[in-house]
Amino acid sequence: MDFKQSVLHCLRDNYAQFEGRAGRPEFWWFMLACLLASTLPAALNLTWLGLLLNLALCVPCMAAGSRRLHDIGKSGWLQLLWLIPVAGWAVLVFWLAQPSDGANDFGAVAAK
Structure with a gap:
C-alpha cells in the first residue's frame, strides 16, 4: 500500500473503524500524513487551522493505531500506553513496528 492509498483508506473507508487489522505500510504512511498535516499549519502560523485539523484527525489516528495493534494480536486499548x-x-x-503475526483473534492478515 502506498502513501495515497493508505491515507484514502484510513480517512474514507475506515475513518472510525476500530475493528479489523491494518498492516505496517497503511499505519505508518497514514501517521506520516498526519504528521505532515499537523506541522504545515504550524509552519504557516495558522494555529486555528492546525487545531481543527488535529481535532479532525484524532479519531482516524486512534482507529488506525487500534487496527495496527490488532494486526500483531494485541488489544487496541494498549494505545493508552501513550499516556x-x-x-x-x-x-x-516497538509493537507498532512489528510484522503481522498471521491469522489471529482479530481476523485474517491485513491487505498489503
Whole structure:
C-alpha cells in the first residue's frame, strides 16, 4: 500500500473503524500524513487551522493505531500506553513496528 492509498483508506473507508487489522505500510504512511498535516499549519502560523485539523484527525489516528495493534494480536486499548511518557512510547513504537503475526483473534492478515 502506498502513501495515497493508505491515507484514502484510513480517512474514507475506515475513518472510525476500530475493528479489523491494518498492516505496517497503511499505519505508518497514514501517521506520516498526519504528521505532515499537523506541522504545515504550524509552519504557516495558522494555529486555528492546525487545531481543527488535529481535532479532525484524532479519531482516524486512534482507529488506525487500534487496527495496527490488532494486526500483531494485541488489544487496541494498549494505545493508552501513550499516556506514559518515554517507557510507554518506546513500547508502543516497538509493537507498532512489528510484522503481522498471521491469522489471529482479530481476523485474517491485513491487505498489503
